[in-house]
Amino acid sequence: MxxxxxxxxxxxxxxxxxxxxxxxxxxxxxxxxxxxxxxxxxxxxxxxxxxxxxxxxxxxxxxxxxxxxxxxxxxxxxxxxxxxxxxxxxxxxxxxxxxxxxxxxxxxxxxxxxxxxxxxxxxxxxxxxxxxxxxxxxxxxxxxxxxxxxxxxxxxxxxxxxxxxxxxxxxxxxxxxxxxxxxxxxxxxxxxxxxxxxxxxxxxxxxxxxxxxxxxxxxxxxxxWLFRMLQEPRRLASRYASNAAFLGRMKVRRALRGREAAHADAHAADAPREAAREH
Missing domain, CATH: 3.40.50.2300 (Response regulator)
Structure with a gap:
């Protein structure tokens, strides 16, 4: 290449x-x-x-x-x-x-x-x-x-x-x-x-x-995609099923990352309060 x-x-x-x-x-x-x-x-x-x-x-x-x-x-x-x-x-x-x-x-x-x-x-x-x-x-x-x-x-x-x-x-x-x-x-x-x-x-x-x-x-x-699958069901049905599974995985991954980010933000917000208590 x-x-x-x-x-x-x-x-x-x-x-x-x-x-x-x-x-x-x-x-x-x-x-x-x-x-x-x-x-x-x-x-x-x-x-x-x-x-x-x-x-x-x-x-x-x-x-x-x-x-x-x-x-x-x-x-x-x-x-x-x-x-x-x-x-x-x-x-x-x-x-x-x-x-x-x-x-x-x-x-x-x-x-x-x-x-x-x-x-x-x-x-x-x-x-x-x-x-x-x-x-x-x-x-x-x-x-x-x-x-x-x-x-x-x-x-x-x-x-x-x-x-x-x-x-x-x-x-x-x-x-x-x-x-x-x-x-x-x-x-x-x-x-x-x-x-x-x-x-x-x-x-x-x-x-x-x-x-x-x-x-x-x-x-x-x-x-x-639905219209296309009806035109070529044998060729496209399994492909679109794989695509749907991949899309689902990407959505789950994004949701988990969002939850981790929210947890990190909450931990960062709590840190100053914890430090104040220690003093």
Whole structure:
């Protein structure tokens, strides 16, 4: 993994939630920061982290370094934003990768940025490219690629990197799943020289029309996960159960720390009175 100069000056100081440093950015300000990264022209990446990714960070020590190398990390989960409300600096809103991809493509169409779509099931990247170009006339799709799910040979891997480099994209959207996508980006973004790369998960399938987004009221209520689980119960039920258990552990840990802090404060308040009695 190559060390990168992580973030432009306009990214505010991070807010740490459950050990992950989230940037307190809105959807609109995230688009502006990506614009600045493209203008800078140096290889970089950012992460859209939902509750599942936070759990994976706790389970996989290598992700801590990947998080530190990111230009910024967005809170793509209602539980993360809710937990941050108890901190001195809260997170302004959830920034869903499945929303951000459309805003970035709209900006790319206006400014002439080149987009590359990598990954997702066979045919999805091509369908997403066609749908995005239809939605945003003038959008330049520099290329699409769908490597096999198995581990690539060295020759196949090098050929894929050559294909991306030759396309000269400004933004590389990757749909490899978590944390495979984040690991791939951290290992390869400097080699392909793309100004901005991001793992987008199912966003390409949303863009292609393979899956529908939850109704807006479900998104605002923080229950989009339920809508998604009904779409893919076999794949997502066990994952969301693990996420719920992790969230429960984080809440218990926070409650215990709060109780310990309250006990320490009470002990500190009693200390002067005890000293006075001794005199």
């Amino acid at each position: 190559t060390d990168l100069d992580p973030s432009p000056a306009l990214v505010p100081p991070p807010v740490r939630v459950w050990g992950v440093p989230f940037a307190p950015l809105t959807l609109d300000s995230s688009v502006e920061v990506v614009d600045a990264l493209i203008a800078r022209g140096e290889p970089s990446y950012f992460i859209t982290a939902n509750l599942h990714y936070v759990m994976l960070t706790h389970q996989n020590p290598d992700l801590a370094a990947i998080n530190r190398g990111a230009a910024f990390i967005l809170a793509d989960g209602a539980p993360i934003v809710k937990a941050a409300r108890e901190l001195p600096t809260p997170l302004p809103e959830r920034v869903a990768g499945s929303d951000l991809i459309f805003h970035l493509c709209e900006r790319a169409a206006r400014k002439g940025h080149r987009i590359f779509l990598l990954g997702a099931p066979p045919g999805v990247a091509e369908e997403a490219a066609a749908a995005l170009v239809a939605k945003y006339p003038g959008l330049m799709i520099a290329g699409t690629a769908c490597p096999p799910f198995r581990k690539l040979s060295d020759a196949e891997h090098e050929a894929l990197l050559d294909e991306i480099r030759a396309a000269r994209p400004d933004v590389l959207f990757i749909a490899f799943g978590q944390p495979k996508g984040e690991r791939w980006i951290a290992e390869n973004v400097a080699r392909v020289g793309v100004p901005v790369a991001v793992q987008v998960g199912a966003s390409l399938e949303f863009a292609a029309g393979r899956f529908a987004r939850a109704p807006r009221w479900m998104q605002k209520a923080g229950v989009e």
